[in-house]
Amino acid sequence: MPRKPITSPKAISAGPYSHAIDSEGLVFLSGQTPVDYTTGKIVEGDIKVQTQQCFNNLFDVLEAADLTPDDVQKVNVYLTDMNNFSAMNEVYKKQFSEPYPARSTIGVASLPLGSGIEIEMIARKKL
Numbered sequence: 001m002p003r004k005p006i007t008s009p010k011a012i013s014a015g016p017y018s019h020a021i022d023s024e025g026l027v028f029l030s031g032q033t034p035v036d037y038t039t040g041k042i043v044e045g046d047i048k049v050q051t052q053q054c055f056n057n058l059f060d061v062l063e064a065a066d067l068t069p070d071d072v073q074k075v076n077v078y079l080t081d082m083n084n085f086s087a088m089n090e091v092y093k094k095q096f097s098e099p100y101p102a103r104s105t106i107g108v109a110s111l112p113l114g115s116g117i118e119i120e121m122i123a124r125k126k127l
Contacts, residue, residue, distance in 0.1 A: 010037045010060040014112050019061045025125040027065050031078065032057035033115035042115055047084040051091040054119040059095075067123050069096050074122040077105040081116060088117065 006020035006027065012035045013019065020029045034043045034053035037060075043053045062068060079088060085105060093100075101121075111118045 006061065006065045008057075008060045008064040011057050012037050012040060020065055022065065022125070025127065027062075027067060027071075027123040027125065029058055029061050029121040029123065031076075031118040031120035032061070033111060033113055033118050035113065035115075042113055047079075047081075047087045047116060048091050050115070050117050051088045051119075054117055055091070055095050058119060058121055062121075062123060065123070065125075067125065071123040071125065072096065072101045072121050073124050075101050075103045076120045077103065078108045078111060078118045078120075079105065079116065080108055080111055082107040084116065 003018070004022040005018040006022060008019050011019045011032060017030050020027050032054050034050035035041065035057065036043050036053065037057070043049055059069065062071070077088065077092070079085065
C-alpha cells in the first residue's frame with residue numbers, strides 16, 4: 001500500500017519527510033521540535049515553553065489528519081537533558097486525558113536545530 005502523506009500548514013519540516021503518514025488507519029507523526037511556524041525558529045523559553053510548542057505543532061498535524069489527542073496511542077519524547085524530565089512531564093500530563101497513551105522518554109546527545117526536545121506520536125483512526 002502506498003504511503004498517504006498528511007501535511008499541516010502550521011508545521012515545519014527540517015528535512016525530506018512528511019509531517020505524518022497514514023498507513024491503513026495508523027497515523028505515524030514525524031517528530032516535531034519547538035519551532036514556531038510563523039518565524040521558522042525555535043521558540044525562546046524554558047523546557048515547558050518548548051514542550052508546549054512541540055505539542056502545538058503535533059496537534060496541528062493531528063488536526064490535518066482529522067484526529068484529536070484522544071486518538072494518540074504512543075508517544076516518544078526525546079530530551080537532550082534528562083534533568084528537564086519533571087518540567088516536561090508537567091506540560092505533558094495536561095495534553096492528554098486518562099488513560100494516557102503509552103510513552104517512552106529517551107535522553108539523546110543532540111537534536112535538529114539545536115532543540116532541547118523533540119516529540120513524535122502514533123495515532124489510530126477510528127474504525
